Amino acid sequence: MTSTPVRAHEFDSRDPAAIHGFLSATYDPKLRIHSRKGYRLTHQRVDAGPFAIATTRQTGHLGIGANMLAGLVIARSRTARVDRACAGSADRLGPGEVFLVTRPGEPSSLRWYPGTVELCVLDLSVLAQVAVTAPARRPGSIRFTGLRPATTALARQWRDTVTFVNDVVLNSPAAGAQPLVIGNAARMLAAAALTVFPSTAFTEPTPADRRDATAVTLRRAITFLEDHADRDISAVDIAGAAGVSLRSVQLAFRRHLGTTPMAYLRRLRLVRAHHDLVRADPQRETVSAIASRWGFASHSRFTAWYHASYGVPPRETLHT
Structure with a gap:
């Protein structure tokens, strides 16, 4: 990376x-x-x-x-x-x-x-x-149909998202230097923009999307994630690797695992961060540096996710 x-x-x-x-x-x-x-x-x-x-x-x-x-x-x-x-x-x-x-x-x-x-x-x-969907299916550009937020609550969501990116990513040298953190922050802002402002971005799955949301699609996507967890990848990259539309791969993860592709990737990166914490020299490494390396910009969120998964805070794993 x-x-x-x-x-x-x-x-x-x-x-x-x-x-x-x-x-x-x-x-x-x-x-x-x-x-x-x-x-x-x-x-x-x-x-x-x-x-x-x-x-x-x-x-x-x-x-x-x-x-x-x-x-x-x-x-x-x-x-x-x-x-x-x-x-x-x-x-x-x-x-x-x-x-x-x-x-x-x-x-x-x-x-x-x-x-x-x-x-x-x-x-x-x-x-x-x-x-958008994968290039092979329903190509087209996103069009914004409104120039103002759909609601005042959504306007507040935009302000909160920008504040988070500013405080946690851009004002943190360790986090801001990591490509996974920057990629995640960019997609967080993009997702917020598409949620806050009316647009043509989100559509319901088509019959073809539902047909392609198979266990085979899921295995292809998981193989890609396991091989590229250290790369800055998006849900569209996952769909492309699986050879289906974005809606299909999202539906496959929801149908078979009850989660999303990006949530699965976050879990996979949490496991990789755990392995790094176990092997790291506490005199040379920090929890924040390892978390940032795997795309976790917020130290508090990483600690909460880690504690929920492993029963101890990451600092304890590093110093054991």
Whole structure:
């Protein structure tokens, strides 16, 4: 397993040309901005590869025209008011609100008033890892049918997910350096986005999906998981290895084992982490490092799962 670089960037300027160049390079090469005199932009961003989280503050009135944003951009206004026009509709968004800046591939325009906005940028390929069927079955792109969360509870779920990723993954050097942790965090954000915002991502299993959810499919999937547990793999990768759709492999695990492919993978990685704890030198290894190596970003969650499975906390296994 190789380390995934997590990079932090900071930008602070009052120069309109520098601000335009920075925002264009970061979000959209054809971005258009209009600002008044005395404008200042402060931008702090942590880039983890498949996703990035940024906090950006500005002191003036900024007009933005976007043609093709890089990825899916989900915003949460902390203190600013934002007017957004996209796909023939116009919305006024206030502090605390969560929203899509635009649908992927569609232009939008924003008027951003003084204040702070939090941004999460997701690579579109990550959405496919948690939502679509295998390439051989029903190919197609995900389409968002709404730009706001379906409910206020779902908006709160998005805020909680971003806070968790920020606190547990991006602010933890040991966890943030592990590819399994970054991959899991990216898919967590993608799954949250597809749950929070109305979309065409989730469909019911077809008759073909149910027909393919066999014990043979399950054995193929489990063999793949056992051989690749140390890799950053998604449910779509598992389905592809089994030669069926994502719905089929999910149904196979539920039908025969009463679980999901990713929950089975988590259990398998817990076993591998246990083996590492048993063999590790406590003078050179830590529980957190071993947990992160196997994709467990939260030390407390790992400890709870480990204790439930082995009857002792992982620290006790390491020091025995």
